[in-house]
Amino acid sequence: ELKVEQNPLFLSMQEGKNYTIYCNYSTTSDRLYWYRQDPGKSLESLFVLLSNGAVKQEGRLMASLDTKARLSTLHITAAVHDLSATYFCAVDYDMRFGAGTRLTVKP
Amino acid sequence: EAGVAQSPRYKIIEKRQSVAFWCNPISGHATLYWYQQILGQGPKLLIQFQNNGVVDDSQLPKDRFSAERLKGVDSTLKIQPAKLEDSAVYLCASSSSKGGRIGYTFGSGTRLTVV
Numbered sequence: 681e682l683k684v685e686q687n688p689l690f691l692s693m694q695e696g697k698n699y700t701i702y703c704n705y706s707t708t709s710d711r712l713y714w715y716r717q718d719p720g721k722s723l724e725s726l727f728v729l730l731s732n733g734a735v736k737q738e739g740r741l742m743a744s745l746d747t748k749a750r751l752s753t754l755h756i757t758a759a760v761h762d763l764s765a766t767y768f769c770a771v772d773y774d775m776r777f778g779a780g781t782r783l784t785v786k787p
Numbered sequence: 788e789a790g791v792a793q794s795p796r797y798k799i800i801e802k803r804q805s806v807a808f809w810c811n812p813i814s815g816h817a818t819l820y821w822y823q824q825i826l827g828q829g830p831k832l833l834i835q836f837q838n839n840g841v842v843d844d845s846q847l848p849k850d851r852f853s854a855e856r857l858k859g860v861d862s863t864l865k866i867q868p869a870k871l872e873d874s875a876v877y878l879c880a881s882s883s884s885k886g887g888r889i890g891y892t893f894g895s896g897t898r899l900t901v902v
Binding site: 713722723724725770775778779 | 820828829830831832835878880890891892893894895896
């Protein structure tokens with residue numbers, strides 16, 4: 681059974697700091713998705729990673745995929761309050777989501 | 788383009804009652820998914836359709852949940868009878884293909900409360 685693990689589950693950051701969220705999965709997959717969810721809202725697609733070594737960046741967020749290690753990372757650079765949300769990774773096989781990382785950016 | 792439409796937005800029912808949710812995917816999207824998201828957890832896939840055929844319903848509690856996608860467009864998800872543990876947000880998502888290169892588009896969801 682495919683398992684998707686995210687860590688940390690909760691992250692409190694100061695504005696301006698950098699941090700990385702990790703997503704590990706248990707079976708091979710050639711694509712991985714990152715989503716953002718604001719409280720009470722639906723999921724917003726952030727990144728689609730389609731191959732080993734894929735790296736995508738949008739603003740202060742950068743996602744990468746290592747299919748050999750079965751690991752994806754979401755790196756946050758110089759965090760700002762607007763990035764406060766829950767971030768989910770999802771692995772295409774079975775479309776399994778991780779439990780999410782609840783990010784809070786404090787001034 | 789219009790997004791994924793879901794209705795109702797909220798529903799409160801008593802346990803053992805029945806409830807149905809409706810989803811209209813993005814026009815032309817062949818793949819449609821229903822997810823259950825319990826508060827504080829990640830979405831859990833319930834069922835996946837490709838056009839009007841079921842691709843994966845392995846996680847659908849078939850004793851009480853059913854879903855259909857007539858004519859390969861709109862879809863309904865039904866719970867009968869509901870249990871307290873069914874309280875969750877039910878999300879519908881669509882994609883132009885399985886594992887779309889631009890990801891999946893989610894609707895706003897239906898928040899179900901079973902009392």
